[in-house]
Amino acid sequence: MARILVVDDNAEIQMLLVALLQRAGHDVIEAADGIHVETEIHDTNPDLIILDLMMPILDGWSTLEQLKSKPSTSKLPVIITSALDGPDLLSKARNMGAADYVPKPFQADEIISRINWALSASEQAA
Secondary structure, eight states, X not given: OOEEEEEOSOHHHHHHHHHHHHHTTOEXXXXXXXXXXXXXXXXXXXXXXXXXXXXXXXXXXXXXXXXXXXXXXXXXXXXXXXXXXXXXHHHHHHHTTXXXXXESSOOHHHHHHHHHHHHHHHHHHO
């Protein structure tokens, strides 16, 4: 079981991800925006973050950049999700340090598979 932080300003998507992850046996923490990510990380020590790109105040790109710039969170795997789609988004996400990019709408089995892969890769790198 992994502890996963879900960061999404869309309450429906957040509830869907929480239900999927809990059904898969994970412990889930939620944040509605990038501003609260650092506090949640400090308080809960997640194993992985699922991060939406389009959020008010502090978007996913800025949040990812902050996470990867700090030694304490630079190795934390982050999976980007977004309704944005395009050939450059996956490479931009990976170049910024994300483990993966999953476009919305996503299939339940696809996102669980990508989460499991990122968690496994993170464990092997440790």
